[in-house]
Amino acid sequence: MSGIMDMVHLDTGLVDCAAYSPEVYVEELDRVFGRTWIFVGHVAQVPRPGDFVTGWIGETPVALVHGGDGAIRGFVNRCATSQRPFLAYDAGHLDRLTCPAHRRGYDTLGRRLGSEPADDAACLTPVPRLSVYGGLVFGSLAGSGETLEEHLGEARWYLDNYVLREDIGGLQLLPGVQRYRMPGNWKLLAENFAGDDYHVAITHASVLSLRAQQVEPRIINSPGRQATDPIFSVATGYRHGVPHGLLEVRVGDDFYNHDLMRAQTISPRAVDWVNTRKDAVDRRLAHLPAKPYSFHVGNLFPTFSIIGNGTSLEAVGLLVWHPRGPNETAVTQLGFVDAGAPLELQEQMAFALSHQQAAAGVFAPDDHENFERLAKSVQTAVARTVPFNYEMGLADEGRDVRPPEWQDPAWPGLVLPRFTELIQRDFYRYWMTLMTTGAGNGA
Template sequence: MGAKEVPRALQELAQGLEEGLVPAGILNDPEVFAWEQERIFARSWIYLGHASEIPSPGDYVLRYILNNAFILVRGEDGRVRALLDMCRHRGMRVCRAEAGNASHFRCPFHGWTYRNDGRLIGVPAEREAFGQDLNKEEWGLVPIPRLEAFDGMIFGNLDPGAPSLEEWLGDIRWYLELVTKRSPQGLEVLGPPQRWVVNTDWKLALETFLSDSYHTLMTHRSLIELGIAPKDAKYAMYGEQIHIPGKGHGSMVVGAPPGAKLPPFWGYPEEMLERARTSYPTREQFETARETRILLVTLFPNFSFHNPIRKPDHKYQGAVPMLTFRVWHPLGPGRIEIFSWALVEKDAPEWFKEKTRLSYLRFFGSSGTFEQDDTEIWSHVANNAATPQGRHLRFNYRMGLKLEPDPNWPGPGVAYGLNFTDANMRNFHRRYLEMLLA
């Protein structure tokens, strides 16, 4: 791909981004998506799963980077691997379930059999078919080029020359740790991920988890009318928006707006707050966490988490937090599959785990009230962006364009003292362009 072949929409993005102008044409465009596959998803660290999903030897789940399927498996030796789900003989998938426990994987085509560490150990009629010429050590399942973890979060990278995960994350680790270090026991998943397909663009979906608190006032108006979400604009704009320059990552950290009757530390029980005092790496992280009621983090390119405080049901008098991890998995131009996990601290009381599970299901699960609102909007935007007229329009990402950073924010990154700004998305698109045009 030469410079003259750069898609028109990407050229327009490069020309207008610093003025806060983003072309609709970067959404739902086959040519742009082809560039994204080759230059972003083939070179980025992609979230595959959590260590608590595969706690025992033989446990596995199937996970995806683009259309590559990987068996994320804990071997008999306890080591976690990601193996390309493709038989070395004729290319058939050897894993036929999305999750389970297996010591071996056998291809249903010709029966080649592999241990859960990827080694080829069985070939039907080996001597009759191959004589003495088949060296099974050379024909094992192919491991992902790079596999690394951060606090139980497992990431894969298709580029063997990619920087380390630690370097890729950079200072966003401080914000990840607000969740991963909240308890000395760490997190655990509450069941398998929910999955559903939406006709939209992956970049559009993650905006809500990166910078767009502005949409709450209208998109979720029905919830405002029911008293589930605050109706005053000052509540939607309240909080801190932070991005990590050069990385594309960002976070929104929201405390209790003045006058709001919300408990500290996301509403966790007092016993968990006390454990967090010694669990967090720094005092600044503990103090920030104690004042936080809603936390969102997005890692470039397509992982997000959302940790709000919600009322789990009409009978419960208080409010509890819920935590969802998200992967915005692209299936093609204008089409994604959402992988959504619910997580909670391992050492949380059992009654609390049940309340946070219900809160997740009712608000941000596949049939959750907030989820229904968002996906409806995303689908229409992506459709408009692919029309002959719509694709040439430019979107307004100028909110907070002249806003000065907050010098008093205790964490790393560039912080702004309110959430009504597009600063995080402009930072995201700078990194997006850097990877596409390098």
């Protein structure tokens, strides 16, 4: 698309408001959502043959179906004749898939049943590529291109060690899928999770104040100002790959000690679990001179965000920012607790996630306010002359801040000061590449 090169200025960190315009949005559905890997669900949502869950890749409705042969497939949720979504429910269990328009039937492998007329044997349209990483299911509308592993790149190391934790039992899906509208262009929400740790103390000041007042211990999952250990932001894929951002990467024992202290108020089994998590990381990464205890929040390009895994006391929230027009986003959010944790700790984890970054939590509505206000002004005549400014940390562009004694060997990713906008700049660098090279694919 022409003009994109004039919208993103990597040397100054400025992004023109035109990047959020209706014209660009239409192109994005092809060039971004038609080509990259989009999170479509978790295998635990479809545990048995016949189970299905519906969702989207961009604006394209899709369905994950656990086939009678045991394989999980992705289909475009659109009947081959009527074009109507054949699955009308968010999730469920069916032995055969029947489109309500003409009762056209398919088996759970997507094959046409009882073809009438015989010359029309059209099957369901598969999502061209579906790939699973540690139970996380991603789909791509492009039949070829980089693999999911290549797409995730070095962010896999963060998923493996700090989110999935498969060697100690992995994640357990909580019942209850939250879906909600957020105003604002999808890019603004995604890069907020990828790179903006700076807004937290201001936008969410009310919650930090409550923590200081000790009003509700169950949401105090951080040592707060007592902590002196360093906290970093991390970019993976910087400059040459797919940009993913990880925030609140914590090195040192402050958060571990705080987790222990809080677990002691819950149960001895909860204390044991905090240690099990810590021991597993120490064991896996024994060869590193320094390593994080956790990271708390992040976004994997383009729209897959993670939150809550910074402590042993909060459930992991996985969010997808579905584009719904240049100024509107639909969020799907799943919650997971540690499968191996005792029930009383799992309850604490679920409580903490529900009450913090969730549809009715005390964090998300404050973000909502920012984006609602912003969405209103982004297309005004004045806004078009005032670009978004992502210049923080520009002077130190590309510098890894780890001391030499942490470098041999160093853990993956470019380690940055906590407050920087390098991650946002790299987000738009890659977005610009997708928008200006190759062909789109139609999401």
